[in-house]
Amino acid sequence: MMLDTGHIFSPIKEELICFHNTSTTELIDPTLPYHRHDAYEVYLFLRGNALMYLEQSCYKLVPGDLILIRPGELHRCICLDTQTYERIGLNIKETALNKLSSRRSSLFSCFEAHAFGENNLTRLTQEQIIYYTGLAAQLIACLRSEEYGQDILAEAYATQLLVFINTLYRSSTHSPYNIMPDLVSSTMSYIKSHLAEDITSGHLEQEFHYSSKYISRLFREHTGLTIRSYIIDQRVSLAKSYLAAGKSVAEACELSGFSDYANFIRSFKKSAGISPGKYKAMRPPVRYRNDAVYGKL
Structure with a gap:
């Protein structure tokens, strides 16, 4: 579903998905915008010539790169040529992750020990790749089977x-x-730090000493998003946090930087798929938490 906010929201319907895909031309488009999911994602890069964008970061992928992506974390993968692109993906809903965790061992820890777009990539050895792909193959086979006990x-x-x-x-x-590019990362950081304020092209020019036209062009080139669409996206994300923390819809609107209530309702619905009121009424399930990890957030 393409949204006016400039990115694609890709909801995950199943509680658990695992796939091992190979392609050659699927993602050769530098204008592909970021997308986000409502589930946790683990991505293992195996072959290809690709870049992975995660929020304000971008990595040139190397076979064995393992990336963790939290729900709502903006990301996109761009293939640079027609080399075979191979990866293993795992998507798991919060409810399923909570079910598999225990009070002693929270499986959320690896995801939530890092901030959005930071420190969420590690690299596997060849032996670890073999072990990982073997487990993934067994998981995929079970998910596709209807036989007794496979679930x-x-x-x-x-x-x-x-x-x-x-x-x-x-x-x-x-x-x-x-x-x-530092200018793109800095622009993202500036926007996140000033969401509750008015953000204009003039403010960006004054902050970074570049023309707004140049900043906008570079930003679009490296994110697939316009600056305006990114601001709206981040404000909706902040509003979700306020609503989850118990703020009213009107309070969330004001605190997240929306000056117009009707625009807030409209933007929120396009991004989240539901109204702010319905989102506020939803309560996340109780899950096992590692106090040592959450203390760092």
Whole structure:
């Protein structure tokens, strides 16, 4: 579903999805905008010549790069040529992740130990790639099977995979190199820090000492988004946080920087698929939390 906010919202219908895909021309389009999911995602890059954009970061992918993406985290993968593009993807809803976790071992830890777009990439050795792909193959086979017990085995393989992933991130010392232009990253950071204020092209010119036309062109080139659409997207995301924290719809509108209530309602519906009032009425399920991890957030 393409939204006027400039990005694609891709809802995940199943509780758990795992796929191993190979293609050659699917993502050769530098104008592809960011997208986001309503589920957690694990992405393992195996082959190709591609860039992964995660919020304000961009990485030149190397086989074995494992990336964790939280719900709502903007991301996109751009293939640079027609080389075979191969990856393994895992999407899992919060309810399923909570079910597989225990009070002692939270499987959320690897996802929530990092801020959006930061420190969410590690690199696997060849031996670890083989182990990971083997577990993923068994999980995919179980998810496709209708035979007795395959659903239970699918949960078992998913649990093994997620425990392995959490263990990797706990011991990872890998520091990926962010190749996003500083001006684009800084513009994103500025917008996030000033969402409750009026943000104009003049403000950006004054802050970065470049023409607004140049800033806008570079921003669109590296994100697939206009600056305006990015501002709206971030304000809706902030409004969701306020609504989840108990603020009223009117309060969330004002605190997230929307000067016009009708525009807020309209923008929120286009982004979230439901009205702010309905979103506020929804309550996230209770889940096991690792206090040591959440203390860092």
